[in-house]
Amino acid sequence: MADNVxxxxxxxxxxxxxxxxxxxxxxxxxxASATPLFAPRAVIQDLFSILTMLVLAQCWNLLAxxxxxxxxxxxxxxxxxxxxxxxxxxxxxxxxxxAIVLGGLAALALSIPTAFFVFRLQGAYFAIGTWVIAExxxxxxxxxxxxxxxxxxxxxxxxxxDMVGVRFVADLLGVRGPQATDIVCYWLAxxxxxxxxxxxxxxxxxKQGLGLAAVRDNREAARSVGVDPLWTKSFxxxxxxLATGLTGALIYVQKAxxxxxxxxxxPDWTAYVIFIVVIGGIGTIEGPIVGVIVxxxxxxxxxxxxxxxxxxxxLIGILIMLFAPRGLWGLFTxxxxxxxxPVRRILAGRPKIKTNEGVPDG
Numbered sequence: 001m002a003d004n005v006x007x008x009x010x011x012x013x014x015x016x017x018x019x020x021x022x023x024x025x026x027x028x029x030x031x032a033s034a035t036p037l038f039a040p041r042a043v044i045q046d047l048f049s050i051l052t053m054l055v056l057a058q059c060w061n062l063l064a065x066x067x068x069x070x071x072x073x074x075x076x077x078x079x080x081x082x083x084x085x086x087x088x089x090x091x092x093x094x095x096x097x098x099a100i101v102l103g104g105l106a107a108l109a110l111s112i113p114t115a116f117f118v119f120r121l122q123g124a125y126f127a128i129g130t131w132v133i134a135e136x137x138x139x140x141x142x143x144x145x146x147x148x149x150x151x152x153x154x155x156x157x158x159x160x161x162d163m164v165g166v167r168f169v170a171d172l173l174g175v176r177g178p179q180a181t182d183i184v185c186y187w188l189a190x191x192x193x194x195x196x197x198x199x200x201x202x203x204x205x206x207k208q209g210l211g212l213a214a215v216r217d218n219r220e221a222a223r224s225v226g227v228d229p230l231w232t233k234s235f236x237x238x239x240x241x242l243a244t245g246l247t248g249a250l251i252y253v254q255k256a257x258x259x260x261x262x263x264x265x266x267p268d269w270t271a272y273v274i275f276i277v278v279i280g281g282i283g284t285i286e287g288p289i290v291g292v293i294v295x296x297x298x299x300x301x302x303x304x305x306x307x308x309x310x311x312x313x314x315l316i317g318i319l320i321m322l323f324a325p326r327g328l329w330g331l332f333t334x335x336x337x338x339x340x341x342p343v344r345r346i347l348a349g350r351p352k353i354k355t356n357e358g359v360p361d362g
Contacts, residue, residue: 021340032190036183037173044179044186048254050296051189055196055247056269057276057288059240062200065283066209067236068216070123073130074244075270076114076137077107079263081245082252083141089159091146096155096163100188100249107245110137111238119230119237131266138264152259160256185254192250196243197341201285204343212236267310275313279320281327285341290329 036044056074063069084106088099118129142150160166161177163184170180203209214222215229222229248269252258262268272295280291298316302309324331333339 021342025340029190029194033187036186041179041182044182045254046296048182048186048189050292051186051193052247052251053273053276053295054288054292055189055193055243056273057280057292058193058196058200058285059243059247060270060273061277061282061285061288062236063240065277065287066204066212066216067233069233069237070127071130072127072266072270072274073132073134074240074273075264075266075268076130076134077110077241077244078248078251078269079134079141079260080110080137081107081248082258082263083144083147084245085249085252086147086153086155086258089155090153096160096253097165100246100253103249104242104246107248108238108242110245111241114241115234115237119233134264134266138260141263142260148259150260152257152262154257155253160253163253182254185250188250192243192246197285199239201341201343204285208232208235209343275317277327278317279327281329281331281333284327284329284333285343286333286339287327287329290332291327294328 032047035047039047056078060071060074063071063074081103083103085096085099085103088094088102089096092099094102114130114133118126118133121129141147147153160181163181165184166177166180169175169183170177173180173183175183203212211222211227211232214225214227215232219229222232248263252263276291276295277288278291279294280289281287298313299309302312305312320327326334
């Protein structure tokens with residue numbers, strides 16, 4: 001009888017809670033999409049900030065958590081994308097919606113020569129190299145007199161209010177131009193967050209995702225099984241630059257004013273992002289989501305404490321790294337086994353009984 005039993009093996013990323021996770025995510029997206037219909041303007045602005053920081057955190061997590069590329073120069077793509085958007089609107093007369101796309105493409109173009117240099121560096125030298133390049137880009141754009149030089153500039157009057165979709169939203173919801181602009185920017189941020197998370201999730205579930213994990217864990221072992229470490233890391237680096245540039249351009253459409261120091265701020269666009277990923281859980285899609293919520297709560301609770309605010313954030317980050325190295329989501333997952341975006345492959349086997357039909361006896 002034992003000879004008639006075989007095992008059929010399959011690989012899956014689904015867990016027992018996959019269906020519940022999908023329904024929960026769909027409910028959250030539906031609620032978030034409808035929020036501008038009843039929420040005040042201040043809430044919409046706060047949610048916009050949360051969503052844009054979430055996209056930046058997911059991009060940095062993709063680099064550091066899945067590709068092993070610890071960059072401290074992502075502000076280069078935020079600022080460059082934002083300045084490209086300003087150039088498109090102020091100098092070329094583009095609609096801000098199209099200029100946002102221009103900002104993302106400009107950041108992508110910047111990442112190509114940047115990758116050529118920084119990929120020659122390893123470890124801490126890579127991190128320092130990305131920061132140095134960001135400073136070079138900041139100092140270069142500070143010389144761009146047409147966009148205000150070192151003091152910065154503002155979008156032309158009414159440019160944001162004339163953006164595609166703003167007048168339609170204003171008429172549909174019965175709100176004024178500035179509030180309609182905030183709503184359109186919020187919906188764009190929500191769409192960008194959904195596309196970013198969905199694309200990263202799809203990438204990690206693919207063969208390329210397996211190759212990315214292999215490169216992160218051991219470059220030589222990955223190369224021995226046919227994975228090209230340079231191409232894999234370059235692809236992730238370029239994709240993260242594109243999404244970061246789009247986000248930077250969108251942020252400064254909503255702000256409507258830019259300066260080199262603000263657009264290339266290390267604390268705002270890199271330090272806070274790293275904090276979000278670390279406390280939430282590096283190497284997981286859920287980690288940045290948890291981290292950005294915790295960061296927003298801490299930001300509101302501690303905003304009145306001046307310089308103590310940064311010290312407290314640093315202390316919280318250190319404590320979490322010591323007592324929960326995998327972040328808050330990692331701690332939660334270890335105790336419950338719940339995953340909203342499961343990417344770990346599970347090998348499952350099912351017994352199969354062979355029949356002797358059609359086989360002659362003897």
